[in-house]
Amino acid sequence: xxxxxxxFASMSGNTEDIADxxxxxxxxxxxxxxxxxxxxxxxxxxxxYDGIVLGSYTWGDGDLPYEAxxxxxxxxxxxxxxxxxxxxxxxxxxxxxxxxxxxxxxxKLTECGTNLVTQGLKIEFIPETDEDFExxxxxxxxxxxxxxxxx
Ligand SMILES: Cc1cc2nc3c(=O)[nH]c(=O)nc-3n(C[C@H](O)[C@H](O)[C@H](O)COP(=O)(O)O)c2cc1C
Numbered sequence: 001x002x003x004x005x006x007x008f009a010s011m012s013g014n015t016e017d018i019a020d021x022x023x024x025x026x027x028x029x030x031x032x033x034x035x036x037x038x039x040x041x042x043x044x045x046x047x048x049y050d051g052i053v054l055g056s057y058t059w060g061d062g063d064l065p066y067e068a069x070x071x072x073x074x075x076x077x078x079x080x081x082x083x084x085x086x087x088x089x090x091x092x093x094x095x096x097x098x099x100x101x102x103x104x105x106x107x108k109l110t111e112c113g114t115n116l117v118t119q120g121l122k123i124e125f126i127p128e129t130d131e132d133f134e135x136x137x138x139x140x141x142x143x144x145x146x147x148x149x150x151x
Contacts, residue, residue, distance in 0.1 A: 062097025
């Protein structure tokens with residue numbers, strides 16, 4: 001049985017919408033998924049899970065949002081060797097560093113020893129087009145393919 005945690009940072013709700021969508025898709029596939037807000041979440045808890053999904057919007061000029069700062073710092077001390085992981089984010093293509101938080105977290109998760117099992121998912125604001133919904137479905141499918149469904 002595989003247990004997944006999805007930890008997200010969202011200020012105005014866009015990243016939370018994507019988090020809800022992906023959580024629903026993973027639950028439909030038979031996984032147990034804990035959905036958690038990043039602010040005040042202790043990354044030590046990630047070690048209990050078989051798979052890790054992180055979601056964050058991007059702030060400033062390609063920066064992590066403030067809700068992610070403490071989590072990001074503490075993540076550096078956690079050993080997540082060989083755990084399947086994936087990152088998604090919401091952003092705005094008006095900014096030169098579109099959805100840069102996705103890359104920032106991907107680099108950090110790689111340092112922590114995880115296996116990134118699917119390409120980072122970048123969505124402009126919220127999923128609206130067929131292409132966006134297909135990208136969310138593909139993200140959930142590729143991640144799920146690396147985990148065992150509940151018995
Ligand atoms: C001050 C400010 C800075 C931002 N900087 C970026 C950025 O560098 N890159 C990006 O892709 N989006 C940037 N955004 C857009 C947000 O990431 C985008 O609105 C996102 O959907 C917000 O997600 P949330 O609703 O989950 O908080 C910025 C928005 C604001 C207001």
